[in-house]
Amino acid sequence: MVQMGDGTAVHLKRRAAEVVAFGGAGLLCVRVAAARGVVGKKNNVNLFVRVSLGDKTKQTPRVPIKADDNSWVWRTPPFIFEVHDAKANVSLEVVDGADGDAAETPLGRFEVQAAQAQDKLGQGFQRRPLFNAGEDSGELEVEIRFEGEVPFSVEGMLQEAIAMLSGDANTSEPVQILDSELRCPSMHPITKHKKGLRWHQVLHKMDQRCSLCDDVIRPVDARWRCHHHCNFDVCEACHREVHGGFAAGSGPHPHFADLCLDLPGDAKFEAPRRGRSAGAVRRSPSVTSATRGLAGSRARGSSSGRIVRKANDGLPHSTSFGSTTALRQRFLPNTPDSYCSVDREPAKLDVLSAKLPADAVxxxxxxxxxxxxxxxxxxxxxxxxxxxxxxxxxxxxxLGPHAKSFPDAPFPGKLLFTSTDAKLEERRVALEAWLQRVLARRPMPRLWLRPLHEFCHAGRSAEAGGFAPLPQSWGTSVIL
Known part of the structure; x- marks a missing residue:
């Protein structure tokens, strides 16, 4: 807990978790204590410290010099910043300027990456040297605390993988992938190490399997999982393979099985898929994440766009629409694979908005x-x-609980019992307003990209239009 100036307190870890859930990197807490031995100051000057992170700037009050030890002391509450880019730098600058003085003179500053400030500077208040035009300009006593996710470099990981596969890497230093790279479908880092199963799992002979390779995890085996109850387990072999590099001849981990690396020259490496046996269906994180989310489409597309479904179509009800090529070819045979491919993590959402036409119901x-x-x-x-x-x-x-409670476009609830045309039309309008509000969110939380990409792309037709309208009057007595 951090005490603020208005008497309130901020729980940094909880607040940082909320920021991360909405696509941010975390929370930064900066407390300025004092400045000492600042060079270039005027006589009897008032100094203040300007703290900047991106386009956000906060500053301390102006305080006079303490003549006894040539220092300035600030008694101000901490500054709290929401960090959207963990690689952004936070800068602290000591500025010379009295109240009402339009001319401000920077006397010294130092800069550090927000997510790595606490590790580089250490715990508690630390004295950091100030520099002005490359010269030493005193020191600043400051505490910087970061709560959130430390960034990792995907580009660096790929470069090391390419170097290893092409024989240019030092075999004594395997490819290192940070814990934050291996995640459960809810995007929680897989960092919790558990040895063996719990007594009730052993008693009831529960079949525990690795969520990556689908191998059985025995009661005496160790496993890895996140710190939440996501029921996503990773066996010791898969975790070691990810964090210790690729085994000889095995290729990348199945977590990156869809990744294709272009090697120098004409050589090309495509990651092999692992499974229980030939023809077996392997659970991958992308498919697991999809099947926990959007339910399977039970509709078979036709040239006119009308819905034609047989009672015994053989499609599992829990299958995510558009998640496998086989289902796509069977139920949407005229749809190119590129329209529905949702296996890879999208870099951005290529959708501006969406409409739900009244005649397309x-x-x-x-x-x-x-x-x-x-x-x-x-x-x-x-x-x-x-x-x-x-x-x-x-x-x-x-998308999370916050996505359901937009003040101007709340998510509509279910319709119970008899549903008239008027109620269905009201819900269509509400769903359209809600979806447009979600797609208009800027900046777009990165955790929203995959669900929205799957929702907007899976099972898409080549062009809009062609659906027959809803009959003028009808009702039903089921939950819609």
Whole structure:
């Protein structure tokens, strides 16, 4: 807990977790204590410290010099910054300027990366040297505390992997991947090491399997997982393979199985997939994350866009729409793979907005389907996807509780019992407003990219339009 100037207190870890959940990097707490031996000051000058992080700037009050030890002391509460980019630098600058004096003279500053400040500077208040035009200009006593995620370099990891595979790397130093790289479907770092199963798991002979390679984890084996109850376990072999580098001839870890690396020359390495046996379906983090989120589409696309479904279509109800090529070819045979590929982590969301036309609503088997027209970035043609209310609801769950409570566009609830045309139209309008509000979020939280990418791309048709309208009057007595 950090005590603020207005008498309130801030729980840094809890507040930082909220920032990370919305796509930020964490929280930075800066406390300025004193400046000593500052060079270049005027006589009887008042100094203040300006703290900057990105486009955010805060400053201490101006205080006079203490003549006895040539120092300035500030008795101010800490400054709290929300860090959106963990690689951004925080700078502290001592400035010469009396109240009302328009001319300000920088006397010294120092700069450090926000996420690494605490590790580099140490715990508690530390004296840091100030520099002005490359020359020593006194020192500043300051405490910088960061709570959140430390950044890692994907580019560096790929370069080391390429060097190792091409034989240029030192074999005595395996490829190192930070803990923050290996995550559960909820994006929690896999850093918790557990030895063996709990007594009730052994008693009930629970079958524990590795979520990466699907191998059985025996009661005496160690496993890795996150610090939350996500039921995502990683065996010791998979964790060691990730953090210790690639085993000879095995290729990258299945967590990066879809990654294709271009090597020098004509050589090309494509990661092999691991599984229980030939033809077996392996659970991967991307598929696991997808199946926990958006529910499977039970609709078979046709040329007109109308919904045609057989009672015994053989499609598992828990399968994520668009998550496998086989299902895509079976139920959307005319859809290119590139339209529905959601296995890789998207770098950004290429969607500007979305619309739910009133004439693109249909129902089949007491289930309402909405045609969602996706508006992409300029230069691309719009497309349409079919979504049920449960797909919208699952998307909202994956985005987090804050995504359901926009003041201007709250997420609509379920309709119980008889649902009239007027109620369905009201919900369509509410769903459209909510989805537009989500897609308009800037900056877009990085944890939202995959769920939104899957929702907007999976099972898309080549063009928008072509759906038959909803009948003028009908009702149902089921939960929609």
């Amino acid at each position: 249909d129902r089949y088997d007491n289930t309402v389907f909405y045609g969602v027209d996706i508006v992409p970035e300029p230069g691309y043609e719009a497309w349409r996807v079919l979504r049920r209310y449960n797909d919208f609801s699952n998307l909202a769950e994956r």
